[in-house]
Amino acid sequence: MEILESIILILSLLIIANIVSHYFVSIPPSLLQIAAGILAALFMHVKVYVDTEWFLLAFIAPILFNDGNNFPKRELWKLKGPILGNAIVLVIISTLVGGVFVKFLIPSLPWATAFTLVAVLSPTDPIAVQSIAKKAHIPDKLMHLISGESLINDASGLICFKYGVAATVTGMFSLKDATIDFFHISIIGALVGAIMIWIFNGIRLYLINQGVDDSILHAIIQIIIPFIIYYIAEDVFDVSGVVAVVIAGILNISSSRNMSAFTPEIQLVTSRTWDLVVYVLNGIVFVLLGIEIPFAMEELIHNDNINTFLATILAFAIWIMLVxxxxxxxxxxxxxxxxxxxxxxxxxxxxxxxCLMSGISGVRGAVTMVGVLSLPMTIKGGAPFPSRTLLLFVASAVIIFSLLGATILIPLLTKNSAPVAYRGNTFVSDESLNDDNEGESTTTVEFTQNEASRLILEKTIKKLRAEMDEGDTAVYSSVIAEYLYDIRNLGTQNRNSQVLTHQISKRRVKGKKDAELWDICFNCELEAIEELYENNEISSDSYDIATRKIAKYKKEIVHRRYNATVEFFLGYLRRTYLQIKRWIYRSVKSDGIKQMNQDSIKISIAGAKRALTKLQELNQSDNDEFADNLIYIFQRHYEDRLELLQGRYRGRSPQFNSDRMALEVKALSYQRAFVQDMLEQGKISKLTANELRQNINYSEEVMNIDVE
Known part of the structure; x- marks a missing residue:
């Protein structure tokens, strides 16, 4: 009963603090959460006892997994040098130099305890500084650096912290054993995390493939993943659960990026569920910090060696040292x-x-608090952990100083303030939205959801085309093209439910016509390869690899047939193999591999163009051997390949992406207006209107998630 009461109380304090933060926007919510905890401890005498193992499992695993999942992978790769430098080298330097500095300030503190304190202070918290970044113009590169290093320095700092605690508890430390063990638990932990998330990703994709698209179910699976991975890494393999969940988060299939297999509803529900979980966990950590501070101060008051005022000065000096x-x-x-x-x-x-901004932006937060609260109460032999109260107070004070320092100094350094962007839009329906209704029959006809969706998309395209002359033609064309593809998919579903409307695959052949059309396309690709080779545009090795690959595909299409489950997992294994192969190729900078990559791109582009030409001829001919919708799906496959290989979207400017996003939101507002218009005219039922509105809302929220 006490545990339940404590949880309810802490959540209530968190809610109150966050409500207050909306009225004092210049103060970071984390500071108000700490204040709420302090008030609860002073006036309600709240005391919470924390168990090390479950606390690390309950807070570290989901927080770090979510950080890794949300971090932009491209930026992580671009800034790998500075990130690794800050996350590993800087952590080691800070621990060594800071440990000596802390020992100098507090001579009575054991060496192991001094290094333990600085190690737990080394992880930075990007979440704490992001609220400040919304009001002060912190460069994107600096924010990416802080976020990226937090993924790795959380792991390196907490591992160093565990060694410091172990040395304090046991009184024994071997640098050689610690170094070997460090690499062992880190490398094996990373492998455990990578393998486990690979299994979970496969399970999630298989469920989608089998039609199990319950958004709540997928959200729950996502939430339990970090807990399972952390537990297996720590208790089964006895390696670093922290490293495992970080790697798992980085390799996880993001619900909002690069995964068209997931519906907008799954993407939205999963993202918002994670927002809720991380929101609550971070808030609870800071409330617990506030609860612990008065008790630490009370014990310091009764300590003859050091008083509260001196401990506060020491904490401020340590924060300055870290900066x-x-x-x-x-x-x-x-x-x-x-x-x-x-x-x-x-x-x-x-x-x-x-660099000064970088130093001040190194805010300490949730992970530091989780670590220091997990300090054991006793050491080997039953004696109290040395200066545990002092360490708790100093760490708490350093967190507060770092938050205050960033809040006050960063806006002064940036010398400007950026407006805070709020969700939502202010698009209002134009009177001209209903112009195309003139001349329509007044007879009430109730459309199905698919029919209504098709009509709404057509009207939206008509509206966008009418505006095209007044805006950026390229932006309008890109949005209209997507709507045209959606209309074609709807039409294909209505005419032939057996034909797949999603992206096709060389290894997914559902009928004789599919196989025959693939055979035609492969022959076109072979003709293109022969022409390139005859013109000496590709090497003989590239020619041999490409022809063998197509021959293998043709053989599989004719002879191999698997059931859906076997086909799915074989495809998943092949994609994993190819992705690992690409990573290896990317890290090896040999001229031969570069040449083969260039030849492969030439071959793919030439083959796609030749196949598209043939498909267009088939589509324009009077031959009814192949259905138009099947030919269209193959055309879309090769068009997507060309767009990817030719980098059609890579050179677009941030302004183009911003304009496209604004136009997409505007188009969704038109769709809402058309839904309301059709409902008022009795063309769709209220249930259909609600379904259509819900799909529009999901699409808009997914766009907002991608922006965030």
């Missing part, structure tokens, strides 16, 4: 890195301010 170390590291790294002209400029005012 200085981070600033110096950032300045030195940026000075000597990426100097292609080999000219080193020791002083730069811009670099100075950027």
């Amino acid at each position: 200085v170390i981070r600033f110096l590291w950032s300045y030195i790294y940026s000075t000597f890195s990426k100097n292609g002209d080999r000219k080193i400029t020791l002083w730069s005012k811009t670099r100075f301010y950027d």
Whole structure:
């Protein structure tokens, strides 16, 4: 009963603090959550005892998994040098230098305990600084760096913290054993995380493939993944659960990116469920921090060796030390890195301010608090953990100082404030939306959902085409093309439910006509390969690989037949193999591999163009051997391949993407108006209207998720 009461109380404090934060927007919510916990401890005498194992499992696993899942992978790869430097080298330097500094400030503190304190202070918290970033113009590159390093320094810092705690508890420490063990638990932990998330991704995709698209079910599966991975890594394999969940988060199939297999409803529900979970967990951690501070202060008051005022000064000095170390590291790294002209400029005012902002932006937060609250009460032999109260108070105070420092100093350094963007739109229906209704029969006809969807898309396209002359033609064309494809999919579903309308695959052949059309397309690709080889545009090795691959595909289409489950998992294994192969190729910079990659792109482009030409001839001929919708699906397959290979979308500017997003939102507002118009005219039922509105809302929310 006490556990339930404590949970209800902490959640109530969290709610109150976040409501107050809406009236004091200049104060980070985390500070108000800490204040709520302090007030509860002072006036309600709330005391919460934390168990190390379950606390790490309950808070670390989901928070780090979500951070890894949401971080943009492309930015993670681009900034891999600075991120690894900050997350590993800076953590080691901070732990060593900071440990010596803490030992100098507090001579009575054991060496192991001093290093333990600095290790738990090394992880940074991007969530704490993001609320400040909304009001101050922090450069995107700096935010990506802070977010990226937090993924890895949470792991490296907490592993160092565990060794420090173990050395304090047992009184024994071996640098050699610790180094070997560090690499063992890190590498094996990463492998466990990668394999486990690969299994979970396969299960989720298989469920979708079998038609199990319950959004709540998929959200629950997503939520339990980090807990299972952390538990298996820690208790079954005895490796780092922290590293496992970080790697799993990075490799997880994001519900809002790169996964068209998931419906907009699944994407939306999963994303919002994760928002709720992380929102609550982060808030609980800061409330617990506030609850612990008064009790730590009370014990410090009765401590003859150190008082509260002196402990506060020590915490402030440690925070300044961490900022200085981070600033110096950032300045030195940026000075000597990426100097292609080999000219080193020791002083730069811009670099100075950027590195100073980087130092101040290293805010400590939830992960630091989770670690320090997990400190054991006793050491080997039953004696109390050395200066546990002092460590808890100093860590809490450093978190508060880092939050206050970032809140006050970052806006001063940026010298401007950016408006906070709120969700929603203010598009209002135009009077001209109903112009195309003139001349229509007044007879009431109730459409099915598919028929209504098709009509709404057609009207939206007509409206966008009418506006095209007044806007960016390329933006309008890209949005209209997507709607045309959606209309064609709806038409294909109505005419022939047996034909797949999603992306086709060389390994997914459902009928004789599919196989015959694939055979025609493969012959076209072979003709293109022969022409390239005869013109000496590709090497003999590339020619042999391409022809063998197509011959293998043709043989499989004729002779191999699997049931749906076997086919799915074989395809999943093949995609995994190809992805690993691409990663290896990307990391090996040999001229031969580069040449083969270039030849492969040439072959794919030439083959797709030749196949498209043949498909267009078939579509325009009077031959009824193949259905138009089947030919169209094959055309879409090769068009998508060309768009990808030719980089048709890669060169688009941020302004283009912004304009396209605005137009997509505007088009959705037109669709809402058309739904209401059809409902008022009695062309659709209220149930159909609600279904259509819900689909529009899901599409809009998914766009918002991608922006975030």
